[in-house]
Amino acid sequence: MATTNQNTVTQTFPVLGMTCASCASSAESIVTHQEGVVSASVNYATGNLIVEFLSNVTNAEKIRKAVQGVGYDLLIEDESKQQESLEVIHEKKFKQLKNKTLWAVILSLPVVIIGMFFMDMPYGNEIMWAFSTPVVLWLGRDFFINAWKQAKHRKANMDTLVALSTGIAYIFSVFNMLFAGFWHQRGLHAHVYFEAAAVIIAFILLGKLLEEKAKGNTSSAIKKLMGLQPKTVIVIQADNTEKQTAIENVKVDDVILVKPGEKIAVDGMVISGSSYVDESMLSGEPVPILKKENEKVFAGTINQKGGFQFKAVKVGKETMLAQIIKMVQDAQGSKAPVQKLVDKVAGIFVPVVMGIALLSFIVWMIFGGDNAIVQGLLAAVTVLVIACPCALGLATPTAIMVGVGKGAEQGTLIKDAESLELAKKVNAIILDKTGTITEGRPQVTGIQWLNNDDSKKYILFSIEKQSEHPLAEAVVKYLDKVNSTSLTNFDSITGKGAKADQNNETYFVGNKKLLFENNISIPEELQQQANEWSKLSKTVIWFSDSKQALSVIAISDKIKKTSAQAIKEMQDMGIDLYMLTGDNEATARAIAEQTGIKHYKAEVLPQHKADFVKELQEEGKTVAMVGDGINDSTALATADVSIAMGKGSDIAMDVAKMTIISSDLTKIPQAVKLSKQTVATIKQNLFWAFIYNLIGIPIAAGILYPINGFLLNPMIAGAAMAMSSVSVVSNSLRLKWKKVI
Template sequence: MRNGDLVLVRPGESIPADGVVRKGESDIDEAMITGESRPVKKREGDEVIAATINGEGSLRVEVTGTGDKTKLSGIMRLVADAQTSKSRAQHLADRAARLLTVAAIGAAVVTFGAWQLAGAAMDFSVVRMVTVLVIACPHALGLAVPLVVAISTTLGARNGLLVRDRRGLEEARNLDTVIFDKTGTLTLGEFRVVAMSVAEGLAEDEALRIASGIEAESQHPIARGIVKTAEDKGIAVPSADGFRSITGKGVAATIDGVEYHMGGPALLKSEDVQVPPAVIKTAGAAADRGQAAIYLVREGKALAVFAVADAIREESREAIAALHERGIEVAMLTGDAQAVADAVAKELGIDTVFAEVLPEDKASKVRELQALGKKVAMIGDGVNDAPALATADIGIAIGAGADVAVEAGHIVLVRSDPRDIPRIITLSTATYRKMAQNLWLAAGYNIFAIPLAAGVLAPWGILLTPAVGAVLMSASTVVVAINAQLLKRVKL
């Protein structure tokens, strides 16, 4: 396939390359690339992106980009650049162990020289030097941090937190800003009926039962959302007869011997449908929130309206409330339309909204916040989120998301539950505290032990033998191990 080729994309197929529509019309699911939760209408002259999914129409697309020249490949390059640009700081424990080793050797040499200058016997000076070397052995220091790392990683895994890169967990305690992707992270990434209104005399469950029976024959994402909502509520979806599509208006079918129509505003205009005030009010509110309003019509009268949108996860509200309690600012980054993003942000209490952001610009938004001195975590699930995940101080990937997002993240939420974000911060804080305690326990005792081993109390008859020095060194290791085990008591 080369630039300029004309390819036929059939209904349901993946678009093979970046290109421009030359003939046809269809709805394209671009959620994986742009984050836009609703299918995007494409007509002649519109651009399409490789790896997005065609809807129910056929398209003839002129190829404009293949292989490394596609937007998807560009996103992958951004991920690679962001990951390699991060510097790997040397581990604190490694630096401390090296310093202690140098200090121990230096202290031993000074001890030997000092006793020789003081006129001590050679064997006495050697014993003092050996005792200093034994007691200052950085054995406990070498275990201080790795023990905590192993236990915290295990504790995280048991609570659905897969730590891929330790730097992410260690930095989480300093977070002051958390950015959420919308589609698939704060929301289910699937359409559901989020509000509805019915005409007088009709129960909501009955209206949903009829609507689901009509839409069960359709493969449109909004139709599938209505059916799924009925199934989630335990409503039996009835069989429909005579299902047919009404071009540009909606669908029609017969349920229980009665013919119904379903569609959007175009259906109302074409059939001069009477709409009750309550239905009009709900439809208007849905339009203000950027949601699709689908009407159930019988004999020229609207019986119900269904506001269909990407449904918000119930867990998202608790997660954002918990972050706010910690004083952490919450932002949302999405490719969705501004009205849709604002509606979600208002419902969840999100502080800052970045809407209609292209995939290649998401990482730039993260860098803008970092330039203000903020410690930023990014939570996402799609290919379009990967550059931002890799750029953020802490990248947190939704476990059910795309593989490239998981690879770009420092931490993976195995349960795909946003409520695990505060748990990461709790684990990070507890882990850091145990690391600091262990470093002091492992190295701090040398402040007293090394002078004692060197013989500063010899005039008063207090001397440590190498054997006693070995016992003290081993005791410090045991203390460090016990302290690390106490991390298991932390409740996430």
């Protein structure tokens, strides 16, 4: 392996064809030992290889060939095309798996019916053979291929267990069917186990299908983030002509024109014009920000009604949006691969089962007497049949399916087993403010008229209806039943408000600075009300004629009705709560006081939210992040448990492992309690699955024979295997009727 004394290149490539964590380990090992590779890490959870290599010694194509040599593949396309290719591959794989599962179930049904109820029907064995052969040898061929790959690297997983149990059951059944006389001469009946082989394949394929369905979420989230950047921009040429240019061709110092309603393509500096820009994807705050000359603009943010020109300062991977995308990818990739308990156990369980089967055959050969070979073979096969992974394989997914279904009924969408498992351990929750604790949009929370005279409210409504200021929309919505009137000489005053004439009188709507500049007096009763609202961190705007203020209006982002109750409930559960917001200190303090939150931070940028998550994790806390915006996506990806508000951005919901459809915070403590119940059910299922094997395997090997002469028939072993699966499924269904308390 090369050292780092020369210039190195670090790249990320999707790895194709992995089916378990052992595959990731194999791919990582082969890449690490390639000449010129400094370091390599394969994450099964994200399906990515991060490799640092010496560009003058090796390249991506050589690394790809090494990975292909152990049965996998690398996608080495440009990053811009990777996501599209991955989605196509995922969709194709999902369709293939869906077809395989459907056919496996269809072909297995008649085998089960004949094997359980019509064993003695004419040509029953031959019919079962005909139906089970395509299931085992064609639809289940990947299990045998993957088991062989693992064997070559001296490893074992669930595929090994499936291949062994189905392969032995199938071969043994074929032998018994074709050479039934071999057993009849020895006074034994030739049983077949085609139904066991076919049903195992069908069950495991169904589990794989559910797993594959959950896999595409990360790539779709990243794709949506990338979709925030427009594909083309209008660049102003040296001769002042406009030219439409592809985003990848934009260079630093290019002058770009942004029209009303367009997305800003790259980071830059405004050089002419002005407009309000919606930067909620960065700050999470709902009020658009005025951008004028010499002010910064960022890729992915949305221009409102004005137009302006700006000079490109950062392009490509250097933009703020690109950095957010990179941070989300890194945060997701930094998590250790979640290796299911059954996969971990299989690494020990499979060799142990094989050893017991072989040992039982040897013991029978030595001490078995006249029928030693026959009894030894039967004992070995019975051990392998009874060690079928159905109960183990069903233990987790059935409980998860019921738990996820119950969560959905209660308004919480849960994406995977990992988040359900970790939710019960959460002892620190970070809450975004806007859209999570609050409604997420500016609303008029109060209006006071001078001497309670609101006769001029139709003029206020008419001015605000024409205004481009983002707060004007809140006023218009509040006064939506008021009739408008015609105005003359309307003028929008940048950064201050607007004015208009009506019946030879001039009226103003805006901030206090606008009133002072026009020598407009403010009556004491209105000023006192404005001071009270300001203490509560509400935005105050004024409405006046040319002489004095006529009313004062308070606008703020209202706290949701259930937020305070939910926060108290979570604190009563012993969970530490933290509020992080991009808003100012005064607003953050006011919200914290009103909701009972003890810890908060104001003016926090997206990357700082993720850093704070890491700080709490380093303190040993299991952290849940709750947010609704693109600005929360990095922190959501970094947290142990990520929860998105259903009324928030699609990207936040894609990155998060849980989504609260109603955006009601009281669903969070419910989700924690559901987690506890589901995990308890999984543990019960695994207990019964393991106990079944711990008791069943020794009996199958013939441990009771010296004591009472009992030998377990392979057919009974198959029935016991089926009963273990039924018991696991039944226990999972109990969860459905439990109350979440």
